[in-house]
Amino acid sequence: MKKKLTISFFTFSFQIPFRFVTVTDVEKKDRKTRCCHATYMLALNGIPNGATFSGGCLDKVRSSQLKRVNISRRMLLVIFFVVSLLTLAYRAFRYRLTYWKRHGIPQLQPAIPFGDFKLHHPGTRIELTTSGLETQHAASRNPSPTGQYSQQESNPSPSAYKAKPVTSRPRKLGPVFRQNRFYGELLEDLYLQSKHLPLVGIYVTFRPVLVAVDPELIKAILVRDAECFGDRGLNADEDRDPMAANIFHIQGDRAKDLRSRLYSTFSAAKMRGYFIQLSSTAFSLVGALERSAGSVVEVQDVMSRYTADGTAAVLFGLEADSINDEHDMFREVARRAVAVDAFNLMRIAFYFLTPKFKNWLGIKFVDSVVESFMISMVRKISEHREREKSDQDLIQMLLDLRSSDLALKDEMVAAHALFFIIGSYEASTTTTSLCLYELAKNVDIQQKAQQEIDSVISKEEGELTVENMTDMRYVDWCINETYRKYPTLPILFRRCTKDYLVSEHNITIPSGSTVVIPLLGLANDPEFFPNPEAFLPERFENRPDYGLPFYPFGAGPRSCIAKRLGHLQTKVALVMLLAKFDIALANPDEGSVQFHPKFFITKAEQEQEQEQEQEQEQEQEQEQEQEQEQEQEQEQEQEQEQEQEQEQEQEQEQEQEQALPKFLYFHQ
Incomplete structure (x- = not known):
């Protein structure tokens, strides 16, 4: 020993x-x-x-x-x-990993090296540690008439900050690194277990991040005190990565100035012209679907073609034709920009987990192919617009900013244009596809929407206009319920630009802190949305402002500037399709929709459908292998037969040569 x-x-x-x-x-x-x-x-x-x-x-x-x-x-x-x-x-x-504890903010129990993204087994608590926290979030969340938090207890014990045990589902904060669980669901779990707190500190690897839990605090961050949270905390090196200098990444006064210049492009008055272009694209979509009526249609593929063509026409004045040509260049670039591959996943991880380290490594927002295409497209459109004037669409507004005090370069114009392509293509495609899925699954809701559409259109002698579109309130409820159940972005980012005191709880959010708002958790909170798993459009009937907490496009000065266009694009497609078709599922018994673990923007998949597709692919591969083997055997047999025939022909020729005179042979 x-x-x-x-x-x-x-x-x-x-x-x-x-x-x-x-x-x-x-x-x-x-x-x-x-x-x-x-x-x-x-x-x-x-x-x-x-x-x-x-x-x-x-x-x-x-x-x-x-x-x-x-x-x-x-x-x-x-x-x-x-x-x-x-x-x-x-x-x-x-x-x-004691950063939040030293600032008196409740935090989880992080571990090296993944911070709080570790495995929690079913039925266990998410333990919170505190230090110096003097006040507790009140048991009652009802805001007072002045908008301040209601408070029932002023000096809680430290044990009051331990979350209640929840045994309904496993609490996993590690699988996001293994890419087998959607990160929005992880933060939803954290939100549901920490509802008695105003906010919780977590660590994404070694990066401290705050998760806002209280709805009134969230409203203050987004709207009331937005000047203290005006940035998203995404650092972009414009010299090394010009395509990252888009409206989503830029900060401070530059972002405010650019938003004010572009706001008129997405105003309500512009929606009339956009409606005409989107309707034309939707007519092409309906025509293509009528030719394939009765067959099974892959809805996400079809809707991605519609959104690609609509985005190209509305924002850039281009005539894309991906509805009829699946290899249309505009759609291919959009697909490449949001593709799920190892490099894109690594790029997203560095952008949101370690943005400073990302700049040091030189990781770009998109790959060089997309960057080159966008810059080339902007320059070609610019040359065309110099010869022929056009309406004030998005690209024209961006081109005009080159000669303004902002002095945008072609690369910056391309960066802003690319961001709108990504947002419109992926968000509108997913929202429209999921809404159609829910309507096909809930036939009674689909019939109500169709009855409303038929009733409104019949008043205008079958004509669809912007005015009668606004009368289709039930369709709006269906879209909003889709936003709630499947938010495009499951979280919102904000960065605190100066120390912010949450006076009701005596907590100071340090300057530079990244604050995350778990939209998916808010949307599935039964306190605000009873029976959250159900698709119930009627829940928005008596909520003209849709109440709180409902932020499908964010809120405040950093909300989505193109929210009107995004909603219109989705609504036009739904109205045109429901007016012409009854939507049905190919397999009504298929599993529920699950969030795709490898997407940053919400993406859906069906578990059973995936398994069936995998089995079908395996069977197809086996059949293909068998067919290939049979073809090889047939080819070998044919080759052998050909060789035998050639040998016989050669023998016959030799016999003929021997039988013919020489002069006759040469003559031949």
Whole structure:
């Protein structure tokens, strides 16, 4: 059994199993090997000749008596420095993971290296630790007439900050790194377990992030005190990555100025012209679907073609034709920009987890192919618009800003244009597809929407206009219920630009803190939306402002500037399709919609459908392999037959040559 040797070196000490010295003729006449449990004093220049051992084993050992030392001086120094660096790094990381605790904000119990993205088993608590927190979020959430938080208890005990156990579903904060669970659902779980708190501190790896829980605090962050949370906390290096200099990333006064210039492009007055273009695109969609009526249609593929063509026409004045041509260049670029592959996933992770490190590594917002296409498209449109004037659509407004005081470059114009393409293409496609899915699943709701559409259109002699579109309130409720159940962005980002005091709880949010608003958690909170799993458009009937907390496009000065256009694009498609078709599921017994774990923007998938598709793909692959084998066998047989025929022909030719005279043979 080896004993332990404690080695002291300056202020650091560590223990290792150590059998190292053979001692002869010391105090006793017999030869004997001894293992000493001793304190060995080391110097920087190595092991001294006269080493002193404590414990009564040896008093002094001369250098001639040491036959062999198993650890060299160089190895000891290497071990010391490695252990010292690891110790310092560990303590620095542990100190980093107490950031919220030191600021008196409740936090989870993070672990190195993933912070709070670790596994919580079903039925366990999410334990919260506190330090210096003086007031508790009130048990009642009802705001007072002045808009302040209602408070029932002023001095809670620290135990009051422990979340209640929830056993309805597993609490997993680790699978997001393994890409098998949607990150929005993870924050939804955290929200539902922390509802008694105003906010909770978490750590995404070593980055401290605040999760706002209280609806009144969320309203203050987005609207009332928006000047303190005016940025999204996404750092963009415009010199290295010009495509990141879009309206979503830029901050401060530049963002305010640009929004004010572009606001007229998405005003209510502009919607009339956009409606005509979107209606034309929707007519093309209906015509294509009528030709394939009775067959199964993949709804996301079809709707992505509609949104691509509509976006190209409305925002850029281009005539894309992806409805009839699945390889249309405009749609291919949009698909490439939002594609789910390893590099895009890594890019998204760096953008939102370690934005500063992302700039240092030179990771760009999109790949070089998309960047080159967008810059080339902007320059070609610019040349065309110089010859032929056009209406004030988005691209024209951006081109005009090049000669304004903002002095936008072509790369910056392309960056803003690309962001609107991504937002319109992915968000509108997903929302429209999921709304059609819910309407097909809930036939009674679909029939109500169709009755409303038929009733409104019949009053205008079958004509669809902007005016009668506004009368279709039930269709609006269906779209809003889709926004609620499947929010386009499951979370919102805001960065605190100066210290912000939450006076009702005596909590100060430090300047520079990133605040996350869990929209998916709010949307599935039964306190605000009873029976949240059900698709119930009627829940919006008596809520003209849709109440709180409902932020499908955000709120306040940093809300989505194109929300009117996005809603109109979805509504036109739904109205045109429901007026012409009855929507039905190919497999009514298919599983429920699940969020795609690899998408940052909400993306849906069906579990059973995926399994069936995988099985079908495997069966198809097996059938293809069998067919290939059969084809190979047939080809081999054909080759053999051809070889035999060639041999027979050669033999016949030889026989003929021998039978014919030479002059006749040459003549032939």
